[in-house]
Amino acid sequence: MSAATLASDQSVSTPLPVLGRDVRVPLVTGGEVTYAALDYAASAPALQRVWDDVAAYAPYYGSVHRGAGYLSQLSTDLFENSRAEVARFLGCREGDQVVFTRSTTDSLNLLASVLPADCRVFVFETEHHAALLPWREAQVTCLDAPRSPREAVQTLERALADREPYGPALVCVTGASNVTGELWPVKELAAAAHAHGARIVLDAAQLAPHHPVDIAATDVDWVAFSGHKLYAPFGAGVLAGRADWLQEAEPYLAGGGASRKVLRRADGGVEVEWHATAARHEAGSPNVIGAYAIAAACKALREADFGRLVERERELIARVRAGLADVPQVRVLSLFGEDAPRVGVISFVVDGWNSSHFAAALSAEYGIGVRDGLFCAHPLVRTLLGADGGEAGECGAPEEGQSLNAIRVSFGAGTPDEHVERFVRAVGELVTDGAKWRYRTVDGRCVPDTSA
Numbered sequence: 001m002s003a004a005t006l007a008s009d010q011s012v013s014t015p016l017p018v019l020g021r022d023v024r025v026p027l028v029t030g031g032e033v034t035y036a037a038l039d040y041a042a043s044a045p046a047l048q049r050v051w052d053d054v055a056a057y058a059p060y061y062g063s064v065h066r067g068a069g070y071l072s073q074l075s076t077d078l079f080e081n082s083r084a085e086v087a088r089f090l091g092c093r094e095g096d097q098v099v100f101t102r103s104t105t106d107s108l109n110l111l112a113s114v115l116p117a118d119c120r121v122f123v124f125e126t127e128h129h130a131a132l133l134p135w136r137e138a139q140v141t142c143l144d145a146p147r148s149p150r151e152a153v154q155t156l157e158r159a160l161a162d163r164e165p166y167g168p169a170l171v172c173v174t175g176a177s178n179v180t181g182e183l184w185p186v187k188e189l190a191a192a193a194h195a196h197g198a199r200i201v202l203d204a205a206q207l208a209p210h211h212p213v214d215i216a217a218t219d220v221d222w223v224a225f226s227g228h229k230l231y232a233p234f235g236a237g238v239l240a241g242r243a244d245w246l247q248e249a250e251p252y253l254a255g256g257g258a259s260r261k262v263l264r265r266a267d268g269g270v271e272v273e274w275h276a277t278a279a280r281h282e283a284g285s286p287n288v289i290g291a292y293a294i295a296a297a298c299k300a301l302r303e304a305d306f307g308r309l310v311e312r313e314r315e316l317i318a319r320v321r322a323g324l325a326d327v328p329q330v331r332v333l334s335l336f337g338e339d340a341p342r343v344g345v346i347s348f349v350v351d352g353w354n355s356s357h358f359a360a361a362l363s364a365e366y367g368i369g370v371r372d373g374l375f376c377a378h379p380l381v382r383t384l385l386g387a388d389g390g391e392a393g394e395c396g397a398p399e400e401g402q403s404l405n406a407i408r409v410s411f412g413a414g415t416p417d418e419h420v421e422r423f424v425r426a427v428g429e430l431v432t433d434g435a436k437w438r439y440r441t442v443d444g445r446c447v448p449d450t451s452a
Helices: 003-009 048-060 070-090 104-113 149-161 186-195 244-248 288-303 306-325 355-366 378-385 417-433
Strands: 024-026 032-034 097-101 120-124 139-143 169-174 199-203 222-226 237-241 259-264 270-274 330-332 345-350 371-373 406-410 439-442 445-448
Touching (some): 048 288, 070 097, 104 222, 120 149, 149 186, 186 199, 355 445
Parallel strands (some): 120 139, 120 169, 199 222
Antiparallel strands (some): 259 270, 439 445
16 A cells, blocks of 8 residues: 555544554453554554565565665665655754664764763653663753643753753753653753753653654754654664764764774784764664664654644544543543543553552453553653652552552554543543452563462
């Protein structure tokens, strides 16, 4: 099916075809049901079109940038064209570089490795650990969680105004929270950063699969995201943006591909001239299929009419939020309030339930896959739960207070209406009637007790 046909055939209420949409899973209570994948924020299912594109290329796979053979040349062209497609998807400016990495985490660690000396980093406590932790060689200022987009900008402005001595600085901020799904004021934060002489990197891991990302329009300096959240498997990611810090620093990894020229010195040492292109930070044989999968996903989303996908997702968000609001025992976690714009990522807790127990019951009794825990955003979830420390409790209802974990449901372009409807129904039934099965804790996870 052509991209044009795919786009024209999609109504606002029709999901994009993804792998696994017909997978059947067993229920602990007996029988089977079609699996409802509602953990897109962790890893989204691959688009069928991406899988088909990769399968069509796979027989022609060859090592890039090194061989004179036909398959090597074809793979090199495909790899570099993939870079151009990603740049188009992100609205890159002239001179921006697109570096292929392993993931968002790898991308931000790469950026951390090229920071100028004495660079200060400003990051909100609300960030995913991938954005919170890489800056170990820099002086880091961790900012308190804001309670509105306006407060986020004001908090950053105050922090940047107070920095002394004046020198290089970087702000790292998410585009959409992996816990609450709320959209952050990226353009305004970029303006505040630049007004104080700082640069800004956007963690778009949760934003890119749900909303268009435009580097030029938002005026961010870099964008990082992962393919596996953008409906593309095979373990690849992207860091895209300004080239100067990337070109001026030593390579992230030293080895073949990053080096332009290597000479043996008379004293027995080795002299290296590194590439000034994106290859400088892509040492080793690159993940060609992973890069191509990302490019195929970018092209599929762009040609399927992203605006239509955004509108459909808003409908799904409204249904889930309305369904959860009908259950008084459910508390949805939020920083910016009920009216804040958001993507299809919603976290909540249920009075009287350990979140791991609730998530296990959704899976075992309804065939619904969600996430429970602290979502690699421990400071944020603790802030939202009003907890200063401690660990998640044992499986079952907490004896005292609220257990230190939450439930996250997430969805996107491939989610059928029925999955959302089943989830809402299941939440209501579990709260009203309780679980139909007994559960126990095994290796820290809540699982059905099959010993009886």
